[in-house]
Amino acid sequence: MNKLKKELKSSFKGIRTGILEDNRLAVSAPKDAVLPILSFLKNKGYEHLSLISCVDWIEEKELELVYVITSYLQKNDEYADNERLHILLKTRISRENPEFKTLVPIFKNAEPYERELHELFGINFEGNKRLTPLLLERAYKIPPFRKDFNTREYVKEKFDKISFVEEKKNERA
Amino acid sequence: MIIKVISIIVLPLIALIIGFFFLGLSRKVIARIHRRYGPPISQPLIDVIKLINQESISHGKLFDMGVILSLAGSVILVLFIPFGGIAPLATSGDLLVIIYLMLLAPLGVALSGGEAANPNVSIGISRKMMLALGYEVPFLFSLLAVMTWYKTTSLVEVVKAQQSFLWAIFYLPLPAVAYFMILPAMLGIRPFDIVSAPQEIASGTAVEYGGRYLALTTIQHAFHIFIDIALFVNLFLGGGNLLTFFVKMLVVFLLGLFINAVFPRLRIDQAIKYCWKWPAILALVGLIIARII
Amino acid sequence: MKEKSKVNGKPSLLGPFKAIKYLFKKPVTLRYPFELKEPSLRCRGFHLNDWDKCTGCGNCADICPNEAVTMVEIPEIEAKPGEKNERPQIDYGRCCFCGLCVDICPPGSLRLSRDYFHIHFKTSTFNLLAKDEKIDKEHFLPADKYSVFKASLAHRKKDNEGFSSELKYSLFEPKRVSMPQVKPEERKLSFVEQVLGYSKEEAKQEASRCLECKLCEDACPAHLKISDYVRAIYEDKPDESLRKIFEDNPIPAICGRICMAHCEDACSLGKRGEPVAVRWLKRYASDMIEDYKKTLRLKPAKSIDKKVAVIGAGPGGLSVAYFLRLKGYTVTVFDSLPGGGGMMRIGPPPYRLPIESIDKDVSHIASLGVKFRFNTTVGKDILFEDIYKNYDAIHLGIGMTVSHSTRVKNSEKAYLALQFLQENKIGKKVKVGKEIIVIGGGNVAIDVAREALRLQHIQYPEEKVITKTVSLEDWDIMPATKEEIEDAKAEGIQFNPGWGPKEIKIEDSKVKGLLCIKVKSVFDEQRRFRPTFYEEKEMFLKGDMVIEAIGQGPNFSFIPKELFKKLEFTPRRKIKVTEFGQTSIPKVFAGGDIVNLNLDAITAIADAKRAAEGIDLYLKGN
Amino acid sequence: MRELELYFGPQHLGMVGNFSITLKVEGDQILEAHANPGWLHRGFEKLMEYRTWIQNFPLVCRINVIEPDSMEMVYAMAVEKLAKIEVPERANYIRAIVLELSRLASHLFGCWAYANMLGFDTVAQWAMYHRDLILDLFEQLTGARVYHIYICPGGVRRDLPEGFKEKALNTLHTIGGCIPDYDATFFNNRLFYERAKGIGKITREEAKELGVTGQILRATGINFDIRKVEPYAVYDKVDFEIPTREDGDAYSRVWIIRDEMIQSVHTIMQCLEKIPEGEVYKRVPNPFKWNIPKGETYVRVESSRGELGLYMVSNGKDKPYRVHFRTPSYPHGLLVLEKLLKNASIADVGNIMISLYVTAPEIDR
Structure with a gap:
């Protein structure tokens, strides 16, 4: 773990690393360093992209992208360090103008995750050719997984206008 | 003459009853192999009665015509097949008529399916035609073998010849086996239920049928079961009187059911390959042997 | 089996026919509804609620993830301290049968039954005011009258309890954080404060137990905002907590020590476990703040000339x-x-x-x-x-x-409780005897007894001293709080409940002891205080000092x-x-x-x- | 032949769950396939941000019908990691038993789905029967058959009931006794072999590239199982094997399912044997005041379909700030399925989909 940490620190500038509990390594990197770090890690054997997630830090007006990278490494491999790591690579992008570069050229399975984040958080992944609707049926003014999208209000606004069938019957009667 | 008229009316009814009995029985037997109790034997009949009373959606005249055509073809076909010695319309060349009439049912389905314009139906029809193409070859070979052996094109004659001496299956084991091997394909049961494969093409040809149409198709199916098995019994198992004929049919049907119960569905290309391979070769060899001897 | 797992079988055409054998075996399915499967003993079906135990605290409604539980007011039930006149109603259109309501129920009245059928055309029947067979005899039927064809919310089986509440797995903590106290052997030797008070961690932990059902607030005569100030302590804001207390109670340091704590009697956690230590938490809040004035910054309103x-x-x-x-x-x-x-x-x-x-x-x-x-x-x-x-x-x-006196013979030789207490606390310490008899069974009597014991230990170190109490009331109706009695017992005070004083024996104008008679009953039929005695049953208690603590x-x-x-x-x-x-x-x-x-x-x-x-x-x- | 557009699902007899694939077909051949999820999107992750920690607990299991326990487990693990709760040893054993039972149930369900997809009702019904026996066990243990709501943060909700061990062993022996029947009728069926061999083949490199996990990865020969790599519950204390195959096709995947079932039976028996006495539930603080400390975590378990992960962020309030489930079917159902369906036959759509164990509710969440 420490070996990898050192190598990361020496190869990239401006990153902060921290060890979460057990065998988790958290790395915060500036925007530009993310893709180089990911390809660096892939070359070191961390070739399994588990998840791309996003957290909406509304108070700080930033979106945080989280890449979870793990490996298929066996115990005795060089960088496995007798423990298999999860690496949580985090970076922040602005909330108003959520643009980021796609990861598809490095990890093919980033595509559906980026599609999902595009849909639910409104992040535009430059270079991903298939940012088509995935889960949702219609377009929303605010991407629905952002913190300022209030589901209850939305439901009220959307469905309270529609009256119940029974009520109509009563009116006629 | 009166007897003939009566038998023309009664025989399809008997065929229908037997067909429905087999349908019900198949559900019961398969359920037991599934380790279930299964529905009562009358269940298919109840279903049909229920379906007849349901609202039905038509897709046009050809749609209706096709269903009726396939049913009518089957009813007429029944009259050509001797059942315990009764064959009201039997003529000297009835085996040839049977071969042609057997095509009517799929034709009718294709006709009405074409009107429905559902992609699943069209895939189903193409599968049905391909499958028919597959099993018709060994079917024809084995029929020819029987015809050559007994030197007649009359089914009644074939049956008579067998009753006087040994059954045809002992003279012509290879065509008999070939016929039995394609019997599931003709009946549309596993491993050859490719046409109706619900999990692949949503029951294929049947997908657009509802209410009365589905009831008519079910009735047609009941006739179809009767025809295919009765033909086998007549051709190879020597017919018989009403009771023995029914018992023979039951045995053949149960054997078919067991195959149905223990095999998964094949793909269409595999099915055709299969049909053209073993049954066709067996039937052809049988034909050649029959011809030589 | 293990060795086999690596082997790839050989595909076969005839092998599958093995399955035919099941044609001749008994099927495994059930012929519903003629054959029924009994639900398991933990089955999570419809709710049962013991109305006698239910306090209407509403925790079930609060925890319900689907808002399926609503509290409905029941006019027939009388609200009293520690019990609201509300009972949970469950909407089975929403209920997901998770059983969280059962696990949070403090009195354990809410359980789930093993019934799970309900078919009805009207959606209004899907709302059920949960009851059990004790109250609702009409809808709960014995096994012979029950028919599965009619099974519904209104046709249920008796004695069909399923998932029930167990204290071991409850979501609340039934045990109180134990209060650090001076040990009885130590504390009886001096007047040090017995209760040491919670540390910050302990207070937070104790405060975390509160479920905020607010039964205590109804029970408190002054209606303090208990759940608010307990929450403030949990959130580590003692100043906020104190501010809440001061809205209704300006003497938290006093109340936090000697309050009778009606809130704790009402606490829903107390039904099966120990109530939240509300009094100690109030004391903690007041102890944490050195200077009220500086923290609270209370200011009188504009002066009124009255x-x-x-x-x-x-x-x-x-x-x-x-x-x-x-x-x-x-x-x-x-x-x-x-x-x-x-x-x-x-x-x-x-x-x-x-x-x-x-x-x-x-x-x-x-x-x-x-x-x-x-x-x-x-x-x-x-x-x-x-x-x-x-x-x-x-x-x-x-x-x-003014302390009352028993007015038995020679009672003028006895000390009066208030006089005794006052002299000890703010005056000169009383010179006590070696064997003291305290008459009374209330809290004052116990205070007197315990104080007397301490004085004995201070004035006669290393000597054998005894303090006893005599009270009319037997253990079950003794007015003193349990806690006090336990503490007193631990310190070695002897109790003689169920005896009434008859005469103080005097020899050479010195007290020699107390003659007692057995009590027959303390109250009459109207629950008024009117003791009766068995005159023939007498007991003599030796003692050189008698203190009367029977009321003021x-x-x-x-x-x-x-x-x-x-x-x-x-x-x-x-x-x-x-x-x-x-x-x-x-x-x-x-x-x-x-x-x-x-x-x-x-x-x-x-x-x-x-x-x-x-x-x-x-x-x-x- | 004419090029047709065929909608496979969301209402289709061959679809397990509400999932849809749009197929471009020519005859029986598929030219292009587009996975089209979203029919079951319930917004669980957003919903969870509106609910307190304890209220989320009955919710998570509903993400997946087939194997709800791994969902509960991953939620409980994440909460325990964030709140630093130690789970009693006995609870860990019970968790392993529950997880393996549910893996067994899930695999039997998979057998049902696979057999059903091939029109093989006999095996399908048997598998359903045996799954029901396991559900009976679950009912005894947890009080519910499908949504158990049992593995809670802090342990499990109730101890094993009386006579559970005997009943469980009985059930396992019943199922184990039927394995020869399954082998003869299903796994070693010649026609099944014909149908499954070489279908949906994926190579080792492709699998790695597409983020494949679970038995699909193991079917390509990579011995990767989170139970071994990052042991949770008591998987480091029991002895079990990870079955692998080399071919990477549907046939080997199904065989891995079969082998895993046998391993599960083993594991459960070992756990029942070794289980220590003691507490099963470490009480979490009062649910109305339960604030999880600030932090973030990613935990993962090996569900019956592959890596099931949960990324959770807490901001120290009474509700989670963000939860994101990494479900195994997500890459399988979208990328791998689309890739494998290309140039396949229509008859093999269900075949491939089920062999990938695609579970629609997981993709949609």
């Missing part, structure tokens, strides 16, 4: 002064004792309530601008008539200051005759007041022990708050 006299600086008097002062009145408090607290100053022994704690509360009230005139006995140092003339309103919070009464002698005549009393010899504490003399308000049957500080505070409102209204001309 003067109010408060007679008696007990909890009621202090509170009334505090509330009125905050409203802007000029308040003067008269008390015969040298400091504030009234009965609190002399009554509770120092190991329970140290003088410093009282002074902390009193000085805070004084710092707000309330004038105190201590060592001033009304009627002696200042005449009631003068007060009546000079002040715009008077509040009487004089309490019960008020002293109204300072009120002039013509005014006293105007005062109206209730049949139970309490002053009759309006809901705002106004007596039959318009200018005079009263509260506390002289008004209430509940003789405790928090009731006095509750009275004081109402009286302050009343005085305010009265002086503003309503």
Whole structure:
């Protein structure tokens, strides 16, 4: 773990690393360093992209992208360090103008995750050719997984206008 | 003459009853192999009665015509097949008529399916035609073998010849086996239920049928079961009187059911390959042997 | 089996026919509804609720993830402290049968049954007021009358309990954080404060137990916002907590030690476990804040040119002064004792309530601008008539200051409880005997006994000393709190419940002991105090000192005759007041022990708050 | 032949769950396939941000019908990691038993789905029967058959009931006794072999590239199982094997399912044997005041379909700030399925989909 940490620190500038509990390594990197770090890690054997997630830090007006990278490494491999790591690579992008570069050229399975984040958080992944609707049926003014999208209000606004069938019957009667 | 008229009316009814009995029985037997109790034997009949009373959606005249055509073809076909010695319309060349009439049912389905314009139906029809193409070859070979052996094109004659001496299956084991091997394909049961494969093409040809149409198709199916098995019994198992004929049919049907119960569905290309391979070769060899001897 | 797992079988055409064998075996399915499968013993089906146990606390409604539980008011049920007249109603259109409501239910009344059928065309029938067979005999049927064809919410099986509440797996913590205390062997040797108080962590942990059902707030006479201040402690904000307390109670340091804690009796957690230690948490909040004034920054409103006299600086008097002062009145408090607290100053022994704690509360009230005139006995140092003339309103919070005597033979040789306590706490220590008999079974009696024991240990170190109590009441009806009795027992005090005093034996004008007789009954049919005795059963207790602690009464002698005549009393010899504490003399308000049957500080505070409102209204001309 | 557009699902007999694939077909040949999820999107992750920690606990299991326990487990693990709760040893054993039972149930369900997809009702019904026996066990243990709501943060909700061990062993023996029947009728069926062999083939490199996990990865020969790599519950204390195959096709995947079932039976028996006495539930604080400390975590378990992960962020309030489930079917159902369906036959759509164990509710969440 420490070996990898050192190598990361020496190869990239401006990153902060921290060890979460057990065998988790958290790395915060500036925007530009993310893709180089990911390809660096892939070359070191961390070739399994588990998840791309996003957290909406509304108070700080930033979106945080989280890449979870793990490996298929066996115990005795060089960088496995007798423990298999999860690496949580985090970076922040602005909330108003959520643009980021796609990861598809490095990890093919980033595509559906980026599609999902595009849909639910409104992040535009430059270079991903298939940012088509995935889960949702219609377009929303605010991407629905952002913190300022209030589901209850939305439901009220959307469905309270529609009256119940029974009520109509009563009116006629 | 009166007897003939009566038998023309009664025989399809008997065929229908037997067909429905087999349908019900198949559900019961398969359920037991599934380790279930299964529905009562009358269940298919109840279903049909229920379906007849349901609202039905038509897709046009050809749609209706096709269903009726396939049913009518089957009813007429029944009259050509001797059942315990009764064959009201039997003529000297009835085996040839049977071969042609057997095509009517799929034709009718294709006709009405074409009107429905559902992609699943069209895939189903193409599968049905391909499958028919597959099993018709060994079917024809084995029929020819029987015809050559007994030197007649009359089914009644074939049956008579067998009753006087040994059954045809002992003279012509290879065509008999070939016929039995394609019997599931003709009946549309596993491993050859490719046409109706619900999990692949949503029951294929049947997908657009509802209410009365589905009831008519079910009735047609009941006739179809009767025809295919009765033909086998007549051709190879020597017919018989009403009771023995029914018992023979039951045995053949149960054997078919067991195959149905223990095999998964094949793909269409595999099915055709299969049909053209073993049954066709067996039937052809049988034909050649029959011809030589 | 393990070896096999690596082997790839050989595909075969004939092998599958093995399956045919099941044609001849008995099927495994059930022929529903003629064959039924019994649901398991933990089956999570429809709810059952024992209405006798249910307190209507509403925790089930709070925890429900689907908002399926609503609390419905039941008119037939009478609300009382510790029980609301509400019962849960479950909407089975929403319920997901998770059973969280069962696991959170503090009294364990809510359970799930093994019934799970309900078919009906009307959606309104999907709402069920959960009951069980004890209350609802109509819908719960014995096995022979039950038919699965009719099974529904209105046709259920008796004795069909499924997933039930177990304390071991409950979501709340039934055990209290134990309060650090001085050990009995140690504490009986001196007057150190017995209870040490929670540390920050302990207090937070204890506060975390509160479920915020607010049963306690209804039960508290002063309706303190208990769940709010407990939550504030949990969130580590003692100042916030104290601010909440001060809205209704200006003497938290006193109350946090000696309050009778009706809240804890009502606490829903107390039904099966131990109630939340609300009193200790209040004490923690007041102890954490060194200087109330600095933290709370309370300021009286704009001065109103009216003067109010408060007679008696007990909890009621202090509170009334505090509330009125905050409203802007000029308040003067008269008390015969040298400091504030009234009965609190002399009554509770120092190991329970140290003088410093009282002074902390009193000085805070004084710092707000309330004038105190201590060592001033009304009627002696200042005449009631003068007060009546000079002040715009008077509040009487004089309490019960005269100890009753048993009036048995030679009872003049016995000490009186209050006299004993007062001398010990704020005067010269009494010289005690080696074998003391305390008559009485109330909290005062136990205070006296425990104090006497301490004095014995101080005055006769290394000698054998005994303190015993005699009370009319047997264990089950003894008025003292359980906690006190346990503490006293632990310190070695002997109890003789169920005996009444008959005579104090005297030899050479020295007390030799107490002659007792067996009690037959304490109360008569109307639950009034009227003891009867078995005259023939006698017992002699040896002792060289007797202290009587059988109750107190008020002293109204300072009120002039013509005014006293105007005062109206209730049949139970309490002053009759309006809901705002106004007596039959318009200018005079009263509260506390002289008004209430509940003789405790928090009731006095509750009275004081109402009286302050009343005085305010009265002086503003309503 | 004419090019047709065929909608496979969301209402289709061959679809397990509400999932849809749009197929471009020519005859029986598929030219292009587009996975089209979203029919079951319930917004669980957003919903969870509106609910307190304890209220989320009955919710998470509903993400996946087939194997709800791994969902509960991953939620409980994440909460325990964030709140630093130690789970009693006995609870860990019970968790392993529950997880393996549910893996067994899930695999039997998979057998049902696979057999059903091939029209093989006999095996399908048997598998359903045996799954029901396991559900009976679950009912005894947890009080519910499908949504158990049992593995809670802090342990499990109730101890094993009386006679559970005997009943469980009985059930396992019943199922184990039927394995020869399954082998003869299903796994070693010649026609099944014909149908499954070489279908949906994926190579080792492709699998790695597409983020494949679970038995699909193991079918390509990579021995990767989170139970071994990052042991949770008591998987480091029991002895079990990870079955692998080399071919990477549907046939080997199904065989891995079969082998895993046998391993599960083993594991459960070991756990029942080794289980220590003691507490099963460490009480979490009062649910109305339960604030999880600030932090973030990613935990993962090996569900019956592959890596099931949960990324959770807490901001120290009474509700989670963000939860994101990494479900195994997500890459399988979208990328891998689309890739494998290309140039396949229509008859093999269900075949491939089920062999990938695609579970629609997981993709949509």
